[in-house]
Amino acid sequence: MVAVIHHSNRIDKMLNYNEHKVGEGIAKCLEAAHYPKDLAGLNFYQKMAGLDKLRSLSTRKINSVHISLNFDPSEKLSAEKLKAIAADYMEKIGFKDQPYLLYEHYDSGHPHVHIVTTNIRADGSAIELHNIGSVQSEIARKAIEIAFGLVKAQDSERQEKQRVKPVNVQQALYGKTETKRAISGVLNYVLSAYKFASLPELNAVLKCYNIVADRGDKESRMYRNNGLVYSMLDKQGNKVGVPIKASDFHIQPTLKFLSKKYAANEAARLSKKTHIKNTVDLALLKSISIDKLIESLKKDGIDAILRKSLDGIIYGITYVDHKEKVVFNGSDLGKNYSAKAIQERCALPLLKQPNLLELKLDLATILLDTQEPSEALPFELKQQKKKKRKRLQQ
Incomplete structure (x- = not known):
């Protein structure tokens, strides 16, 4: 399960967004939790009023919360199970007894629900939203995955399946x-x-x-x-x-x-720099052109996007790391990863590895050569050899 939290002061936009989906037939309102009336007896304005009543008790600018809970494509979850998951999640992130509207959406390749609520309590105090996504939500997510037997968010195969596809x-x-x-x-x-x-x-x-x-x-x-x-x-x-x-x-x-x-x-994103730099360095060991470098990086989950002038001159490069989910302009990684440096590094010829057979033949030729040293032998070495011969004759 993956949880995404947005907050603002425009609960009307949040509610309109979900109700519009319902009107198009690609979503359904499953529950109006902690409302004085059952869902069947609520119209749009009554749904809004249930949340506005609490929002009016505070002057805080941030008073509206929109949450989406996303599940693995392989999971078939009933409406009752989705309601149970939502209730458990809301309680675990500190929104127990807060009124909320739960919507199931059908417009994506994976099951997901949206929750519209407010962070203003009945006494006018506010539920703290700072770090709620990285702390309370993460703790809740992991506990719910175990309790309801859901596919875990760390599952790399699941992450690849749920990755959004380019727009058709x-x-x-x-x-x-x-x-x-x-x-x-x-x-x-x-x-x-x-x-x-x-x-x-x-x-x-x-x-x-x-x-x-x-x-x-x-x-x-x-x-x-x-x-x-x-x-x-x-x-x-x-x-x-x-x-x-x-x-x-x-x-x-x-x-x-x-x-x-x-x-x-x-x-x-700072801690993710090293991964991109190392991947580029390794790719350059086997790449001799920018096109081959781009192709190699793509296999490792990194898109190297070139910026060109109208006449085709490369003046910039941006790295999009889809594994680490970070983006860096080349120069921000360091001089060696800018567009100019990458072009220079790609222009350098790769070191030719010696042919082992040729190496053995050359060595054999040297060992079997009985002739006097050639003129190619350094002058200093020739002198040393002559001196040794004179001493032996004495």
Whole structure:
């Protein structure tokens, strides 16, 4: 099981996102836990009111929480089991007795549920959210995997199965709703899983999934207003379909949102530098061209993405490590991993290993040679040999 937690002050967007999925027939509301009425008797406004009542008791800006619990594709979980898992998880992360809405979604290749709730208690106090994902949620996840017999998140085979696939552009080119749904699935995965520290680094990952985050031209109004849209890319890397504003997605991956992630990711990814550097160094031992280097790195789960000028000159390189889920601009790893250094290192000829048979023949020739030393013999060695002969004659 994998748990992903988002929090904000826009519970209306969280609720709208899930209810919209229900309206499209690709989700179902399974439960309204700790509500005064049963789920069947609640309409949209009553669902919202149940959470707004608590949110109004506090002036805190962060008062809404959206959680997704993701399971292995092989797991077939009944509605009752999903409700039991959600209840256990909420209690273990400190949300016992908090009202929440539980939705099962059917729009992905693996079973998953979404939970909409608030971190404001009935007495107006707030449940602390700092490190909740890395501490309480991790403890809860591991306990629940054992208690319910779920596939463990550490299972590498499961991680590979659940890895989000690149957007199928042809299937998504039927209007804004389909485009938004396709991009949203990738964003939810990439923004929570990968550690990047700039927009170009984020785009290095997104382009692996046929998506790009675009600020527009520097002279454009969108750029001046710090706007951001997400678009799909075709096989040639051209933007296609309807661009979607960052603020239209339920997690709102705007520039402001991303800038906060940059700062947090910068420190979190430092320990992963060595893995990429070592992999590049090893690949260069057997690579004699940039193309072969890229091919070798890809086999080890690293995409080396080249940045080129209009006339084809390579001026930058970004490494996307899909195993460690980190992204680094080449120069951030050190001088030896920048685009310029990599081109120079690829241009160096590999040392030719001596042929063992030729080596034996050369050695035999030297040993059997009875002639006087050749003129190629160093002058100093010739002199030493002559001196020895004179001493013997005396």
